[in-house]
Amino acid sequence: MFSSWLPVELTQMAHNVDSFFYIMLGVVAFFFVLVEALLITFLIRYRRTRRNPTGAAVHGNTKLEVVWMLVPAAILIGLGAFCVPYVYALQKPPAQDVTIRVTGHEWYWDFEYPNGAHARTLEVPAGTPVLFDITSADVIHGFYIPDVRLQQDALPGRITQFWINIKPDMVGHVFDVPCDQFCGAGHSQMHATGRVVTQAEFQQWVSSLKK
Amino acid sequence: MEAVLSHPRPRRQSFVREWVLTVDHKKIGVMYGVTAIFFFLLGGLFALLVRTDLLVPQGVFDAQSYNEFFTMHATIMIFLVIIPLLTGAFGNYLIPLHIGARDMAFPRMNALSYWLYLASGVIMLCSMAGGMPDAGWTAYPPYSVSAKGSGIDFWIFSVHLAGLSSILGAINFLVTIHKMRAPGMSFNRMTLFTWSIWVTAWMQLFGTPALAGAITTLLSDRHWSTVFYNASAGGDPMLYQHLFWFYSHPAVYIMILPAFGIISEVLPVFSRKPIFGYHAIAYSSVAIGFLGFFVWAHHMFVAGMQMSEGIPFMISSLVIAVPTSVKIFNWLATMWRGSVEYSVPMMYASLGFIGSFIIGGFSGVLVAAVPLDMDLHDTYFVVAHIHYVLFGGSVMTIMAGLHFWFPKVTGRMYNKTLGHVSFWFYFVGTQLTFFPMHFLGLAGMPRRYATYPPQYMFWNDVATIGSYVLGLGTLLIVANLFWAAKYGVKVGPNPWGAQTLEWQVSSPPPEHNFDEIPTVTDNPYRPYDPPQPEPEANPTWA
Numbered sequence: 001m002f003s004s005w006l007p008v009e010l011t012q013m014a015h016n017v018d019s020f021f022y023i024m025l026g027v028v029a030f031f032f033v034l035v036e037a038l039l040i041t042f043l044i045r046y047r048r049t050r051r052n053p054t055g056a057a058v059h060g061n062t063k064l065e066v067v068w069m070l071v072p073a074a075i076l077i078g079l080g081a082f083c084v085p086y087v088y089a090l091q092k093p094p095a096q097d098v099t100i101r102v103t104g105h106e107w108y109w110d111f112e113y114p115n116g117a118h119a120r121t122l123e124v125p126a127g128t129p130v131l132f133d134i135t136s137a138d139v140i141h142g143f144y145i146p147d148v149r150l151q152q153d154a155l156p157g158r159i160t161q162f163w164i165n166i167k168p169d170m171v172g173h174v175f176d177v178p179c180d181q182f183c184g185a186g187h188s189q190m191h192a193t194g195r196v197v198t199q200a201e202f203q204q205w206v207s208s209l210k211k
Numbered sequence: 212m213e214a215v216l217s218h219p220r221p222r223r224q225s226f227v228r229e230w231v232l233t234v235d236h237k238k239i240g241v242m243y244g245v246t247a248i249f250f251f252l253l254g255g256l257f258a259l260l261v262r263t264d265l266l267v268p269q270g271v272f273d274a275q276s277y278n279e280f281f282t283m284h285a286t287i288m289i290f291l292v293i294i295p296l297l298t299g300a301f302g303n304y305l306i307p308l309h310i311g312a313r314d315m316a317f318p319r320m321n322a323l324s325y326w327l328y329l330a331s332g333v334i335m336l337c338s339m340a341g342g343m344p345d346a347g348w349t350a351y352p353p354y355s356v357s358a359k360g361s362g363i364d365f366w367i368f369s370v371h372l373a374g375l376s377s378i379l380g381a382i383n384f385l386v387t388i389h390k391m392r393a394p395g396m397s398f399n400r401m402t403l404f405t406w407s408i409w410v411t412a413w414m415q416l417f418g419t420p421a422l423a424g425a426i427t428t429l430l431s432d433r434h435w436s437t438v439f440y441n442a443s444a445g446g447d448p449m450l451y452q453h454l455f456w457f458y459s460h461p462a463v464y465i466m467i468l469p470a471f472g473i474i475s476e477v478l479p480v481f482s483r484k485p486i487f488g489y490h491a492i493a494y495s496s497v498a499i500g501f502l503g504f505f506v507w508a509h510h511m512f513v514a515g516m517q518m519s520e521g522i523p524f525m526i527s528s529l530v531i532a533v534p535t536s537v538k539i540f541n542w543l544a545t546m547w548r549g550s551v552e553y554s555v556p557m558m559y560a561s562l563g564f565i566g567s568f569i570i571g572g573f574s575g576v577l578v579a580a581v582p583l584d585m586d587l588h589d590t591y592f593v594v595a596h597i598h599y600v601l602f603g604g605s606v607m608t609i610m611a612g613l614h615f616w617f618p619k620v621t622g623r624m625y626n627k628t629l630g631h632v633s634f635w636f637y638f639v640g641t642q643l644t645f646f647p648m649h650f651l652g653l654a655g656m657p658r659r660y661a662t663y664p665p666q667y668m669f670w671n672d673v674a675t676i677g678s679y680v681l682g683l684g685t686l687l688i689v690a691n692l693f694w695a696a697k698y699g700v701k702v703g704p705n706p707w708g709a710q711t712l713e714w715q716v717s718s719p720p721p722e723h724n725f726d727e728i729p730t731v732t733d734n735p736y737r738p739y740d741p742p743q744p745e746p747e748a749n750p751t752w753a
């Protein structure tokens with residue numbers, strides 16, 4: 001059951017997201033334990049007894065309050081700043097890439113490969129940047145690949161993008177491509193199967209597809 | 212005839228006169244409360260249907276019904292339960308009492324707000340006859356434009372009326388709070404609940420029109436062939452999302468600020484201590500209300516915006532967590548060196564609310580980070596987040612508030628043992644139901660799924676079992692309160708030994724609240740006197 005903690009990391013980017021997740025999880029877990037511990041301690045230590053019939057006449061403490069405002073503020077803004085380079089790195093697609101056009105339909109994914117051929121399965125070459133141009137033929141869908149930790153909505157009349165570069169040792173890996181933006185009765189059945197292949201296999205597969 | 216006249220009995224008002232025609236803020240508050248509890252049971256029933264479907268990977272119901280269930284569940288809970296309970300029920304009942312006024316500024320408009328709310332609820336119920344809405348509480352076009360049946364039209368009409376009711380209520384609260392405070396009650400002598408309703412009312416006033424615009428254009432696209440959201444004709448589906456979240460992010464604070472206010476009332480009473488840092492708590496609500504209008508696009512990081520456009524919204528979302536954490540620390544400090552009584556409301560407010568709500572605050576910080584949200588958006592992780600803030604936050608607090616003010620409203624006390632038992636059902640049920648959803652989301656399970664791959668079954672089943680525990684707890688609470696309203700032990704004006712104004716008048720309060728309007732000379736949270744030594748049982752001079 002814990003095998004489903006986090007999915008595999010197909011890309012270096014996915015690995016970075018996970019590291020970042022663990023850092024943030026560490027920070028929030030620290031404060032979580034702190035607050036729960038204080039809460040339970042105060043509930044027990046200061047419970048009403050005959051010898052503790054009333055509370056102290058304390059109204060506040062400005063110094064303390066400034067501290068617990070500024071410390072979380074600094075940590076949170078720091079975490080935010082830490083994310084910024086990642087966002088820019090992700091936004092800028094690499095110059096040379098294999099472009100796959102993804103179109104969401106009610107209720108399946110259609111993939112158009114560089115030679116113009118279409119298929120309903122997603123084959124991606126490892127070791128080279130792959131760019132997805134994502135759109136929809138009808139309602140909004142969500143193009144999500146949990147194994148690379150990325151998604152973009154597929155909208156009619158608009159192209160959204162993200163790119164990936166799969167680690168070469170992942171060849172042969174099969175992954176799920178669910179739709180994660182609600183799109184009607186077939187939403188939860190709208191999965192494509194993805195497969196990581198070598199670049200040679202990719203060329204072969206693409207040319208084997210009927211146009 | 213003569214005999215009757217010569218023995219005048221207090222005239223019993225008819226039901227119609229007493230309730231239907233009333234403009235008394237307390238009666239209206241109670242009507243809001245009872246109606247919203249009815250809808251809470253109904254919304255809960257839909258939640259149990261949703262959870263039951265997810266017992267097995269292939270689903271128990273067909274997908275269309277499942278979609279209708281979760282749409283009804285969320286719409287009812289947000290528009291017909293949490294907002295009306297916090298502002299309509301608690302706000303209406305308490306604000307005039309807290310500020311030392313005899314009623315709201317516009318009593319008849321207040322009644323109108325309630326009747327509009329009821330109409331909104333009835334229309335939502337009517338939609339069940341002709342094909343329930345199935346587009347989620349967010350109702351994104353183009354799906355919601357193309358969806359067949361009249362369900363979405365009922366949904367739009369209902370949400371419109373709820374919004375109108377909310378705007379009228381907000382105006383009423385603002386005027387009341389500005390104009391009707393008792394002599395001597397400056398803003399800095401108001402209760403923290405009053406502060407929170409004041410901020411909430413401003414948010415409702417500014418936010419709700421954006422929602423009205425979004426759903427009006429949606430209706431127009433559905434029926435009058437306009438193309439606001441039709442991309443092939445030059446419209447833009449993202450416009451709807453911007454309008455929707457410009458309301459709906461503030462709405463999530465509309466659903467939590469009054470709850471914060473309730474917590475700030477309950478904690479000092481049962482810690483026998485003044486609230487710690489009155490000004491920090493009051494002003495952080497104002498900060499939340501202001502910042503709350505600058506974070507809406509954190510719901511849209513992957514909705515088609517340029518990725519870097521998310522950065523300012525990420526920063527503002529992280530910053531808005533600061534005033535929230537200030538409150539948490541101030542509440543903890545209120546208990547510090549207190550004399551903490553384990554009453555039922557205190558259990559909900561301390562362990563129930565603080566203990567659970569912070570989990571939602573922390574997951575909020577995680578999804579506010581653009582890189583993490585690129586993964587976690589629209590997964591069960593977000594479902595976990597919203598339920599920790601709305602169930603662990605708002606609903607826990609509603610339960611704290613109901614158990615706290617129940618003796619004031621009814622003049623009777625519920626069964627405290629049963630109150631504690633149902634609290635534990637609630638606490639355990641909340642964790643069992645919502646914590647596993649974090650694991651499902653991290654493993655990549657998308658939200659709004661009627662069926663799912665089999666590897667997600669274990670945590671789904673844990674969540675479903677938890678939801679049954681919650682269902683049982685809810686029935687216990689409702690049974691306890693409704694029974695006690697009629698048969699509970701009678702109590703005096705101030706069973707908890709609280710200090711705010713509503714506890715200084717009888718339970719229930721007289722029709723015009725105060726025989727004499729009080730003059731206020733101090734902030735409402737004063738130190739509690741050490742209890743006087745008990746008088747001897749049989750004084751010798753008697």
Ligand code: HEM
Nearest residue numbers: 463467509510528532572575576578579588589597600601
């Ligand atoms: C610590 C402060 C908070 C932060 C930083 C935060 C952040 C976020 C973010 C970034 C999302 C979007 C996630 C996504 O869709 O990918 C979100 C969703 C949501 N949040 Fe929060 N949140 C916070 C507190 C709250 C509170 C207090 C409430 C309500 C009481 C709330 C209610 C919601 C709801 C209802 C949604 C989901 C809406 C939907 O898509 O259906 N949040 N939050």
Ligand SMILES: [Cu+2]
Nearest residue numbers: 179181183187
């Ligand atoms: Cu979908």
Ligand SMILES: [Cu+2]
Nearest residue numbers: 460507509510
């Ligand atoms: Cu938000």
